[in-house]
Amino acid sequence: MAKSNLKVKEQVKKSNLKVVDDREIKTTAYSDINLKKWKDYSHVKTDTLWEFPTRLKEGGHSNEYHGNYIPQIAQQIYERYTKKDDVILDLFFGSGTSGIEAVNMGRRCIGVELKDDLAEKVAKKFTPKQLVTDVNIICGDSASEIAKDKVQARLEVMGKKHAQLLMLHPPYDDIIKFSDKKEDLSNCATTDEFYDLFEKVAKNGYDLLEKGRFACLIIGDSYKNSEVQPLGFMCMAKMMNLGFKLKGIIVKDIQGNERAKGKTANLWRYRALAGGFYIFKHEYVMVFQKV
Secondary structure, three states, X not given: OOHHHHHHHHHHHHOOEEEEEOOOEEEEOOOOOOHHHHHHOOOOOOOOEEOOOOOOOOOOOOOOOOOOOOHHHHHHHHHHHOOOXXXXXXXXXXXXXHHHHHXXXXXXXXXXXXXXXXXXXXXXXXXXXHHHHOEEEEEOOOOOHHHHHHHHHHHHHOOOOOEEEEEEOOOOOOOOOOOOOOOOHHHOOOHHHHHHXXXXXXXXXXXXXXXXXXXEEEEOOEEEOOEEEOHHHHHHXXXXXXXXXXXXXXXXXXXXXXXXXXXXXXXXXXXXXXXXXXOOOEEEEEEEEEO
16 A cells, blocks of 8 residues: 555544545544535535524424424534434433434434323324334433433434434523423523523433534523623533533524514513613534533
């Protein structure tokens, strides 16, 4: 083999890249994106401002559950940070966006959902076969050791020791009440309590995630007691304290996936002018790596 070829392979090894054929394929250890043909991936976003005019409703997705994140986020994150057959772990499974898109894109998913009735409802979005081979829904408290143990057991059934991607889309403090359960982050008595409970969930996610792989936090801020509560940056700090390395802070326009406000938009504009605050039109998509 030529010395130049040996040098290329050595550089690839050091940079954590995988070369199947020097002439055709070059990928990272965490993605199927072929860097030899990087110009073919213009649909994959690499900037920090995301704008989607509407919420995707095709491919099994719907908008009947208020508070779910839009499927386009999963599409972008999955293609960028996972490979076919990888396991995505979602500790706030909700209406199942993470699982639906995992199936659509040839990945697998484990979702933890606190509400029994919602877990049962979401399960009906998948076929019996998919619920055996591709998607597993665990009903439980994502901050608990019990849920962590159940996820670990399911990973072993799937032939994995750890998940390859962590998705976190927690409630935005108490903006929307999702249940009457005390374990629900939307029922925390104070915002500080919300941060502490979120950290417990994130710690479970950190422990269950494969080293070198990525985590995605989708969150917006809130307004309480006449001031902004910077939920995004505070939760970001919690994750960094756990050992995650911050790789990106994406600002996502939420106007395309909000439900129509009609005349209430004028009411909020009046309140903003009278109260000295600004109306949120964005949320954050924060990307981390476990090192």
